[in-house]
Amino acid sequence: MNDSERSHSTYARKWMDDHLDMYNMALLLGDSEWQDRLLKKMADREKLIAKELRVIAHAEVLRNFESLNKDLLNLYEQMRVSSDKEELIALRDRIWELRALRMDVYKKLLAASIPPNERNSANA
Missing domain, CATH: 4.10.810 (Virus Scaffolding Protein; Chain A)
Incomplete structure (x- = not known):
């Protein structure tokens, strides 16, 4: 298992x-x-449980996506205030890594998207 x-x-x-x-x-x-x-x-438990698990999975992926966005905003702010060339290069590299990761998470978010008729009804 x-x-x-x-x-x-x-x-x-x-x-x-x-x-x-x-x-x-x-x-x-x-x-x-x-x-x-x-x-x-x-x-009808199997259908309801599967629906609830989809809602939970979607929420988790969305939290991950939002966290990556916050991290990126912080890195952009660090770039804005930094004057150290080496730090700027490291920040830029990290931004590219996070942007690629965010795209992967975005694809997962689309795959885990919840049909409109199931939104806000996990406990219905």
Whole structure:
């Protein structure tokens, strides 16, 4: 089992445990409407879990992209204020590295993009 499968399995197990706990609470409260909604969600768990994992993956890639942008802005600012030729060369080289990395992350971001009908509905 690879890391991705292990991560999916761990997430799926936690998801199911959480929903069973909520079902038990609904049962204790006598809330049959909530019980029914939870049963429907648990019956459709594979699709819902896959959707939630896509949302999580997309958010992680987006955070990485934003972090790279911040790093680049900091490097550009350092270049603006530096007068040391060697430092400028090192900064420029690092900027090129980060720009290439950012392009790779951008491609991952596009690949992990979430269809409009799934946005903001991971917990629906």
